[in-house]
Amino acid sequence: MDTNPPQNDAVLPKVLLLRPSALTLLPLAARLRAHFHLLDPLDSSEPAQSFLSLRCRSVRALLCLFTPFVPVNAGTLDLLPSLELIVVSSAGLEHVDLPYCRRRGIAVANASAAFCEDGADYAVAMLIDVMRRVSHGDRFVRAGSWPVQREFPLGFKLGGKRVGIVGLGSIGSKTAKRLVSFGCSIAYNSRKEKPHVPYPYYANVRDLAANSDILVLCCALTEGTRHIVGKDVMSALGKGGVIINVGRGALVDEKELVRRLVRGEIGGAGLDVFEKEPKVPDELLALDNVVLSPHRAVMTPESLEAVQELIIGNLRAFFSNEPLRSLVQHE
């Protein structure tokens, strides 16, 4: 790496900010501006292409918030010859051209460490809700049905259930740790088997499903994982099976899942994400064995604060030639 320019108040390191046009980020921008010279194409009247190619030639770091108004692909990155680091605000990296980054030696830092606890908590929350009918029971009581109907359907015990985790990253592994305390047994599928992990590994999701009562989806959405939970996996999971999705909607063949839920060919589902958010298939709205959530698994003030700190921490480490706090290792 080249030596950094001298650090003084007049010469803050440049960081290119790519964000969605609708996103306002006054608090974060203020914090960033305390440490960095922010270049934001959406603040300029110039067209993005020209802004990037003319004003960002010496930019070494790019901060990508959510899904930006320009894609983080070869076309954009080719305009940034000095780029060495991309910091993203999400766990998923489907919107970043990773092979391109690898080829050019651009380091990528993501944010899953900041909100993996919330993500895991939410996966467990939805799992308990589906198994023990929490939202269903709450509706039952609020509708005034308890004095009238007396009996409420029984749920299912968590202890002894086999949970298959798809994607044992930071969210998946924290989910596993929590579920072990409820007496669940854990197995997982990941791109590659992970060393030093105390849970059995299955090389494909179908085999994992065949040996699980509950599937929890915690993996990134990539070309390889689109519809990773399809007909085969759902058949292997079986009639009483439960699917919890806190990853991305497109991990699941949603039409097929809806069909099976309506026909009673699958036990239940807890879904925080959908293929065409915020649109949720109407058929699901009538079912009591599904729990629906508006993509909020990691949305707590604690996680948002932690993401901001992690972003700033990564950028400051980079400009100080220190190790990044959350470098994504290419597998």
Add this chain to the structure above:
Amino acid sequence: MDSIGVLMACPMSSYLEQELEKRFHLFKFWQVTQKPQFLKEHSGSIRAVVGNAMAGADAELIEALPKLEIVASYSVGLDKVDLGKCREKGIRVTNTPDVLTEDVADLAIGLCLAVLRRICASDKYVRSGKWKKGDFKLTTKFTGKTVGIIGLGRIGTAVAKRAEAFDCPISYYSRTMKPDCKYKYYPSVVELASNCHILIVACPLTLETHHIINREVIDALGPKGVLINIGRGPHVDEPELVSALVEGRLGGAGLDVFEQEPEVPEELFGLENVVLLPHVGSGTVETRNAMADLVIGNLEAHFMNKPLLTPVV
């Protein structure tokens, strides 16, 4: 044995009814219109009562059944059984400990998560179509929050073990401090409530623990605090709880039990920071079968003069 009369106090499990009918002469008390007359007619043959959390054997019923030998409760809590009267008359009492410990503890954590992360409110938001118009709000992180447990028995210990997996610091109140316990002890419920974010009721209901959650405790828990009740409704001064929630003096509540089940205060129905469940702590297929098997097992043991499986008296 099918001449042995068994009186079932209220509906609780069709599986249990079936199994009792196979072995005994089962009387279903809730189907009796003229109870005093029924008791006169059949008290000579009724030798066992099967009760649960809703209805058991109070002094009046015990007096009306001179041949009563055993009360087998389809629950772990025995607040509906007059234990003193049973001891006095040499009547055996059994309950269903252990088999339901995990389910109740699971639900306690499920309620913590549901309240803090607004799981039920989020589900309602989606079902009502509101997501199409805008995002749901931020919710509160559960991991790392301080958890205070009232009663560190089987259920309280199981709750603590689960909360630890979420890195929650654990503290507790109990009648006496437990030796060799790694959790922090507070000598009063008010002190416990002042020092935790989430307070969980997991103790038996006795005369001493009636309304153990009162105005003072609720004030100590405060506008950010959350109460989880997986014990018995009468553990909580319910009108005080309702006004605290309605007025925002308490942050939230997850309630599986109420003072006058199945009646639930309607003021709670409009609040999104509460989760209300119809007493389902042990409500799983697996556990209810295990509980029923214990009731049957205890009754069979008694009438065959074998040691009871899970006696309390």
